[in-house]
Amino acid sequence: MSNATATPTATAPVETIRIKVDSRDVDVPKMLPNWQGRLEPTTMLQAVQIAGGEVPHYCYHPKLPVAGNCRMCLIEFGTPMMGPDRKPVLNPDGTPKIARSVLPYEPSTPRGAIACATPISAGMELYPSSPATRQMREAVLESLLINHPLDCTICDQAGECKLQEYSVEHGQSASRFVEAKVHKPKAVNLGPRIVLDDERCILCTRCIRFSKDIAGDDALGIVNRGSYNTIAAWKEGAFDNNYTLNTVDLCPVGALTSRDFRFKMRVWFLKETKSVCTSCATGCNITIGSREGVVHRYEPRENDAVNGPWMCDTGRLNYRWIGSEARLREVWVGNKASTWDEANREVRIRLSKAAPGSVAIIASARQTTEELYLLKKLATRLGAITDSIAREGDPDTLLVSADRNPNANGARLTGIAFTEMGIQIPKIASGIASGAIKTLIVFGEDVTQHGIGVDLLGRLETLIVSDILPSQTTQAAHVLLPGCAHAEKRGTFVNAKGRLQKFMKAVEAPGDARPEWEFLHDWVHAVSGRNGFSSIEGLFNQMAREIPAFEGIEWGRVGDLGVTAKI
Amino acid sequence: MTKVVERKPLSALERTYLPSVVSGLQVTWKHFKKTLLEGKPVTMEYPEERWVVPDGYRGAPYLVKDQDNNTKCVSCQLCEFVCPPKAIKITPPGPDGQKADRTNAEKMPEDFEINMLRCIFCGFCQEVCPEEAIFLQRDYSLTGGSREEMVYHKDKLLQLGGVHAGAQKWKHKLEEAKEQEEFPVAKI
Numbered sequence: 001m002s003n004a005t006a007t008p009t010a011t012a013p014v015e016t017i018r019i020k021v022d023s024r025d026v027d028v029p030k031m032l033p034n035w036q037g038r039l040e041p042t043t044m045l046q047a048v049q050i051a052g053g054e055v056p057h058y059c060y061h062p063k064l065p066v067a068g069n070c071r072m073c074l075i076e077f078g079t080p081m082m083g084p085d086r087k088p089v090l091n092p093d094g095t096p097k098i099a100r101s102v103l104p105y106e107p108s109t110p111r112g113a114i115a116c117a118t119p120i121s122a123g124m125e126l127y128p129s130s131p132a133t134r135q136m137r138e139a140v141l142e143s144l145l146i147n148h149p150l151d152c153t154i155c156d157q158a159g160e161c162k163l164q165e166y167s168v169e170h171g172q173s174a175s176r177f178v179e180a181k182v183h184k185p186k187a188v189n190l191g192p193r194i195v196l197d198d199e200r201c202i203l204c205t206r207c208i209r210f211s212k213d214i215a216g217d218d219a220l221g222i223v224n225r226g227s228y229n230t231i232a233a234w235k236e237g238a239f240d241n242n243y244t245l246n247t248v249d250l251c252p253v254g255a256l257t258s259r260d261f262r263f264k265m266r267v268w269f270l271k272e273t274k275s276v277c278t279s280c281a282t283g284c285n286i287t288i289g290s291r292e293g294v295v296h297r298y299e300p301r302e303n304d305a306v307n308g309p310w311m312c313d314t315g316r317l318n319y320r321w322i323g324s325e326a327r328l329r330e331v332w333v334g335n336k337a338s339t340w341d342e343a344n345r346e347v348r349i350r351l352s353k354a355a356p357g358s359v360a361i362i363a364s365a366r367q368t369t370e371e372l373y374l375l376k377k378l379a380t381r382l383g384a385i386t387d388s389i390a391r392e393g394d395p396d397t398l399l400v401s402a403d404r405n406p407n408a409n410g411a412r413l414t415g416i417a418f419t420e421m422g423i424q425i426p427k428i429a430s431g432i433a434s435g436a437i438k439t440l441i442v443f444g445e446d447v448t449q450h451g452i453g454v455d456l457l458g459r460l461e462t463l464i465v466s467d468i469l470p471s472q473t474t475q476a477a478h479v480l481l482p483g484c485a486h487a488e489k490r491g492t493f494v495n496a497k498g499r500l501q502k503f504m505k506a507v508e509a510p511g512d513a514r515p516e517w518e519f520l521h522d523w524v525h526a527v528s529g530r531n532g533f534s535s536i537e538g539l540f541n542q543m544a545r546e547i548p549a550f551e552g553i554e555w556g557r558v559g560d561l562g563v564t565a566k567i
Numbered sequence: 568m569t570k571v572v573e574r575k576p577l578s579a580l581e582r583t584y585l586p587s588v589v590s591g592l593q594v595t596w597k598h599f600k601k602t603l604l605e606g607k608p609v610t611m612e613y614p615e616e617r618w619v620v621p622d623g624y625r626g627a628p629y630l631v632k633d634q635d636n637n638t639k640c641v642s643c644q645l646c647e648f649v650c651p652p653k654a655i656k657i658t659p660p661g662p663d664g665q666k667a668d669r670t671n672a673e674k675m676p677e678d679f680e681i682n683m684l685r686c687i688f689c690g691f692c693q694e695v696c697p698e699e700a701i702f703l704q705r706d707y708s709l710t711g712g713s714r715e716e717m718v719y720h721k722d723k724l725l726q727l728g729g730v731h732a733g734a735q736k737w738k739h740k741l742e743e744a745k746e747q748e749e750f751p752v753a754k755i
Contacts, residue, residue, distance in 0.1 A: 153641050153645075154641045154643065180743050264661050269648070
């Protein structure tokens with residue numbers, strides 16, 4: 001992203017201005033990065049935030065152009081008074097006299113300024129919690145609620161709605177509006193993934209600014225005048241770019257809602273787990289919303305080093321497979337359901353019999369770095385040839401990467417795959433055909449789709465497969481081990497730019513499925529005779545010590561936003 | 568502070584226990600007279616005859632319908648959230664679920680379960696309900712042959728709950744919208 005790199009350098013001294021926020025002196029930088037990362041004069045809203053306060057707002061968003069139309073961030077302020085000689089007027093005690101901003105024709109009435117778009121100046125005083133500011137907020141909120149349908153009971157935004165939150169702080173318990181409300185279209189088909197309720201809209205235009213300036217698709221606008229103002233797409237259902245669902249997150253009220261999440265679960269029931277999207281090598285940071293073992297939605301989690309506050313619709317909606325009915329739940333040895341103990345024993349016996357050079361391992365670049373590291377350890381011990389499957393697609397200019405594997409760089413760094421991923425697959429195929437390779441270990445890939453057909457799999461003496469969903473490869477397996485989706489275990493991915501990011505467990509795995517690193521750890525222990533670590537933290541730290549690119553990184557220091565590996 | 572209750576020693580007459588026997592017999596005789604001669608028994612022939620509970624009694628919570636026979640519940644799940652013993656479980660309709668009875672209410676539960684074995688009849692669900700869709704009613708004797716039978720589902724709850732005529736805000740909104748001179752953009 002363009003704004004990810006443009007943070008001001010720490011070396012240049014930052015020029016600051018001294019202002020007063022609620023009669024407290026605060027030094028704030030004169031300039032701050034705007035939504036594009038370019039330096040612009042600091043606004044009142046940013047200054048209050050730096051002072052530790054908060055100015056309620058709807059239309060302002062740090063990553064969108066400033067529009068200043070909701071008026072919620074109005075605050076009272078004052079500037080140093082100037083005499084006719086252009087010198088500051090002083091109080092008897094020597095402090096500069098402050099002129100509070102008032103209406104020119106009505107000097108007893110304070111005149112507020114919208115904090116999101118008004119730059120600060122030296123000596124300015126801001127009063128974000130003065131009675132006049134509070135009154136302005138209450139009046140603005142009351143006017144925003146005039147035509148609001150107050151249908152929180154059926155609104156998907158309830159629980160994460162700014163209108164609800166500010167109503168608690170600045171609202172009134174009863175409406176003074178006795179006239180009939182203006183009724184606007186409801187459940188409008190704005191696009192294939194977006195439902196719009198025009199009655200709930202407060203016309204902040206965040207969605208319009210996002211789709212025009214961030215997604216580059218000028219599909220939305222406002223039609224009609226006055227209280228008939230209505231958000232609309234240029235044609236019904238035409239709001240269909242790959243970033244539309246970000247407007248659902250942006251919408252401060254319940255006007256734009258996700259068709260996928262519509263009426264599915266109230267948000268206050270959702271457990272939020274920090275995770276990473278697996279749909280491409282960008283590795284957008286996400287929050288998984290789950291309840292009672294069911295994943296209900298993904299939401300982007302802000303990380304300026306990776307995805308900013310956005311994510312693509314494809315990645316966001318790619319979660320249903322986690323709760324699929326078809327998931328592998330049982331351990332199979334031969335043709336019958338078995339137990340983990342028996343399967344691990346079988347694997348140990350088969351691998352100990354395998355001659356060096358007769359084993360191949362096809363891992364998946366969708367696996368965690370820790371699992372790939374353990375597989376590489378196993379491969380070294382067995383003298384096995386390893387590779388992974390490349391997955392390509394069309395990139396876009398915002399987030400989507402051409403590499404559709406979430407951990408291709410993890411596979412490269414652990415030594416599972418070469419820079420050109422999949423280059424070894426034909427060699428493995430010919431090795432199986434010639435009989436040189438007798439044992440194949442496959443993790444998370446359907447190799448029958450990638451040049452190793454069912455006939456070749458039939459020639460193997462041993463085929464050990466671990467996967468999440470059934471495929472032709474899992475059907476041919478001699479030992480089949482049910483694995484976990486990323487939402488069911490912990491681990492790390494290395495994205496296309498070398499950002500090492502960890503993800504947490506959101507839900508329990510179905511049936512007997514176990515995280516791959518747990519049983520891989522058992523196998524490595526069995527063939528190498530050395531015990532490693534039985535926790536993901538220990539395993540990661542061991543891996544970080546052995547792989548040069550991860551030098552100096554520890555699990556505890558990776559943090560929620562990840563660290564950059566040296567690739 | 569401890570209070571010492573003084574226990575007087577029994578008198579000679581009291582130690583014969585005759586006064587107590589007599590006063591006991593007086594009570595028995597009073598009820599005998601009331602039941603047999605005046606026809607006013609103090610007990611009931613319970614399963615056949617049932618006690619009529621007073622107003623405000625907190626019996627089993629049931630779902631109610633409005634005067635137009637529409638489901639009032641809109642599946643907001645506040646009762647599920649507030650329920651202290653977690654007796655309520657609502658299955659929301661989801662994006663492709665059944666349409667609500669009242670068109671502009673948009674939403675109603677696909678299933679609504681109350682586990683009557685878990686329910687403590689506290690009335691929080693009735694208190695929190697923004698739609699006046701659930702009420703603690705007069706049923707106090709709930710029986711069933713199995714645990715599953717004691718989990719009441721939506722249809723049963725609606726059938727037992729009956730009708731509660733109240734303010735019909737969704738209908739009112741629809742009428743208000745219809746009265747409005749036609750909206751400039753019909754539907755984009």
